[in-house]
Amino acid sequence: MDGIPLDESYTWAEARALGVTRRQISSDGVRLNRGLYVSRSAALDLPTRCRAWRRVLPADAAFGLHTASALYGCAASRAEDVHVVLTPRHVLPQHAGLRVHTRTLEDQDTSEIEGLAVTSGAQTFLDLAAALRPPALLALGDALARAGHLDLGALEDRLTRAARVRGVVRARRWAPYVDGRAASPRESELRYWLLASDLPDPQLQIPIRDRRGREVAHADLGYEQWKVALEYEGRQHAEHEQFDRDIDRYSLMSADGWLTLRFANRHLGRAGVVVDRTRRALQQRGWTPGPG
Template identity: 70%
Template structure:
């Protein structure tokens, strides 16, 4: 606001105290919550909304759960802003935010562009009680891929998580997390195979030609049986990508690889993924091990 140092976000009370009129606030401010505004000169994205909230929340507040997932580059933003606070008798509640009580250690909070955000390990643990196992695996893979989570940091956090809600599934899938998974749908495809009686698939499988030169990588697969599994999203329908896929699949077939291709319609349950993979493995000589 010209001549008045309000900044990118401000409260009604602070603006009025500086002499800003009601009309000026209505003209400039985009409401984030009752009495809290972001200037129209800024994009009202998640980071800007969080910056506005950070100015009015207690000092120990950190952005967590679904909001942390988005800020850490591991998932989409939710409509509400999720905030984590140290347990207290009464947690502050306001429209537009959802407040959760957590006893966080110093390592459980990191700085992301000047915002206090729960760490990758803490976010993974918090989300374990809110999302299905397939989505938890996809989230963990995304946190590893974004650089905010690794085995050592996760192990340290889970070792302190006795009796914490969600710790059982968090530990169940911790050993399967990988940054090599290219996307959440690939992780969900892998989930159905990991929960079946089939061999665990390899991730980003190198495909060599007859001279040992790697000519492609499969999303998932089984090198021993020369079986590749590919997830194909909408981007594979684009002209250039479609042409590259044709070349890649031709090279793989020429060297004896059998490729199974899956899309979003196949990820809602295990049947198509598991049974087609089972048939492919059986056709290459795999046999289930006796229990």
């Protein structure tokens, strides 16, 4: 700004102290909150907004919940509000666009990403357990683990330390099924419906071998014992090269005796369809439900 060394974000007081005029602030700054601005030269993305908010937050603040999930790259933040976690205190910061949550956290319950303090993957999973439906919670856990932000031992430790925390029952219910091998959120949701049913628990990333024992393909999800595979097919599978690869893979799987069930986005809202078709396929291959 005309040679004045301002950061990508600044407060009104900081800018005025450096000699920036009111008109210059009005011209350069995007108002994030009263007295808090982001320069128009910076991208107004989530990390930038969080770095701006950090200027007016206590030193122990960590970004959490939906904001932490988005910063980890594991889910898009659909809300404009930024979620921040603070240790309990008598007076909490109150700003439009900022949602403050109180938690008593230990050192291992926070991490850092893009220079920002965020709740750890385990803490984020626990905090969002009360806000997300079980399919979305499992998908979040899988995504955090897949991206290297969630260690299953750390998750078990955090849930053991959690007492009567809101959402802890749901978190403990689905934490044992978190698996970083799940390739996509939709695949995680597909797996959820099978885990929640009376069917056997499906396996992930099953190698498909030919008669000579060579791996010729793999099933994202399925049952090796009964040679039943389940595939979620998003829009990327319609692309020419991916379509050709899928045809080749399905042919190899079929040649080696695998039955492949293919599901799309519209099936994920119809749990009964997913479970019923999988049940029929398993029964065709010799599976029988146990007693009770």
